[in-house]
Structure formats: structure tokens, C-alpha cells
Amino acid sequence: MIWKRFKLFCGILSAILCIWAMVHTDPPLHSFPLAKSYQRDSLQETGAQNAATAIYLDYRVYDSLFESLLLLISAVSIHHLNKEGTHGSKS
Amino acid sequence: MDQNHDLIAYLTELLYPFILLFGFYVIIYGDISPGGGFQGGAILASVIILRYISYPLGEVELHTLQKIEKIFYISIVLVPLLSLFTRQVALTNFLLPYPHLARWYLIILNLLIGFKVCLGLSVIFYEFVLHERRWFK
Numbered sequence: 001m002i003w004k005r006f007k008l009f010c011g012i013l014s015a016i017l018c019i020w021a022m023v024h025t026d027p028p029l030h031s032f033p034l035a036k037s038y039q040r041d042s043l044q045e046t047g048a049q050n051a052a053t054a055i056y057l058d059y060r061v062y063d064s065l066f067e068s069l070l071l072l073i074s075a076v077s078i079h080h081l082n083k084e085g086t087h088g089s090k091s
Numbered sequence: 092m093d094q095n096h097d098l099i100a101y102l103t104e105l106l107y108p109f110i111l112l113f114g115f116y117v118i119i120y121g122d123i124s125p126g127g128g129f130q131g132g133a134i135l136a137s138v139i140i141l142r143y144i145s146y147p148l149g150e151v152e153l154h155t156l157q158k159i160e161k162i163f164y165i166s167i168v169l170v171p172l173l174s175l176f177t178r179q180v181a182l183t184n185f186l187l188p189y190p191h192l193a194r195w196y197l198i199i200l201n202l203l204i205g206f207k208v209c210l211g212l213s214v215i216f217y218e219f220v221l222h223e224r225r226w227f228k
Contacts, residue, residue: 046184047193053122057197061171061182067129068204071211072164078218079157 100145110138118205122197131201132208139213143220151217156210163207170200 030036042054056064118131142149174185186192 045187047187047190048184048197049123049194053127053197056127057122057200058183061200064128064200064204065168065171068164068167068207068211071208072160075157075160075211075214075218078215079153082218082222 103141103145106141107138110134110141114138114205114209118201119198121201122194128201128204129208132205133212135205135209136212136216139209140216143217151221153214153217153221156214160207160210160214163203163210167200167203167207170196170203 038051038055038059042048042051042058046054046058048054048058114131114134114137116131117126117134118128121127121131171182171185174183174187175181177185177188184193184196186196
């Protein structure tokens with residue numbers, strides 16, 4: 001029992017330490033050259049006022065494409081698996 | 092739920108236009124404010140789920156919905172490819188040579204993604220519902 005509590009305590013402590021380290025050690029901004037170029041050039045290069053929109057509808061549009069393809073394939077597969085008479089007999 | 096409940100049906104009917112308005116707002120202003128096609132599409136799909144709550148026995152033609160969804164997906168693929176003809180680069184904004192129209196590319200793509208996600212989520216929901224209805228008949 002005590003050993004279990006000790007392991008739980010250690011887990012919570014390490015999680016708090018991880019969050020503290022992530023919050024209090026900001027990486028300097030010049031270590032993200034791509035982010036800066038997105039923020040600076042996205043309006044000229046894509047016509048989007050928001051950098052997030054510029055990324056998901058222009059620079060990385062295939063991400064949106066395959067995300068919606070994932071939804072389409074899941075709908076089609078549910079439709080396929082749901083057909084009457086494809087799994088066992090009705091009770 | 093075997094029969095209509097008039098109170099729930101009436102209240103959900105009152106809610107329809109507000110949910111539709113909010114969904115279209117999230118989609119159309121998705122390029123300059125938080126939101127976008129997927130989120131707005133999920134909000135629009137909630138209208139179709141509410142329709143099931145108010146009229147549980149209404150019939151839905153799922154084949155037609157899926158065909159429309161596939162057509163929307165093909166157009167989502169084709170709209171970014173239009174930039175091959177205007178800018179000779181694939182998968183970017185094809186309206187960028189006309190700066191006052193450049194925002195329309197984002198709005199069109201957000202609308203297409205929104206309708207497609209709405210149809211996909213409602214098809215998945217109704218598949219499960221119809222499956223249960225068939226199974227426990």
C-alpha cells in the first residue's frame with residue numbers, strides 16, 4: 001500500500017517537474033526561423049491574415065486534405081460494416 | 092425513444108436557426124478568427140443530430156448523403172490544384188494574383204471542408220442509429 005502511494009507520489013512529482021521545466025525554460029525565438037517567416041510573410045505569400053489559416057489552408061493544405069479523407073474513409077467503412085446481413089443473423 | 096416528445100421537438104426547432112447561424116459564422120470567419128471548416132462542420136452536424144432527437148423516426152437517404160460527401164471531397168482536392176493554372180504551383184492560393192479576391196480562396200475551402208465534415212459526421216451518426224434500430228426491432 002505504502003509502496004503504491006510512493007509510486008503515485010513519484011509520478012505526480014515528476015509530472016509537476018516536467019510542467020515547471022516546460023514553463024520556465026522558454027526557448028529563444030530565434031531558434032524557430034520557420035515560425036518567424038510564417039508570421040512575417042504569410043500575408044504576402046498566401047493572402048491569409050492569420051498565420052494559422054495560412055498554414056492549414058495553404059502551406060500544409062495536404063494536412064487538411066488527408067484529414068478530411070480520414071473522415072470520409074471512416075464514414076464509408078462504417079457504412080460498409082453496417083450493411084444488413086454482413087455479420088451474423090438477426091436475433 | 093419510440094415516440095415524439097412535443098416539448099423537445101418544439102425546443103429543438105427553436106434552436107435550429109441559432110445553431111445554423113453560429114456554424115456558418117464559425118466557417119466563414121474561420122480564416123481571421125478562431126474556428127474553421129472542421130469546427131463549423133461539427134456545429135452544423137449537431138443540427139442533424141438534433142433533428143434525430145426531435146423526429147427519431149424520420150428517414151434519411153444515406154446513399155445520397157455519401158455521394159454528396161464524395162463530390163465535396165473531390166472539389167476540396169480540386170480547388171487547391173487550380174493554382175496550377177494561375178500560378179504554376181500546385182496546392183496554394185489560386186487567387187493570389189488578384190489581391191482583393193485572395194481571401195475568397197480561404198472562404199471557399201473552409202465552406203467545402205465544413206459541408207464535407209457536416210455530412211461525414213451526420214452519416215456516421217445515422218449509421219449507428221439505424222444499426223441500433225434494425226438490430227432491436
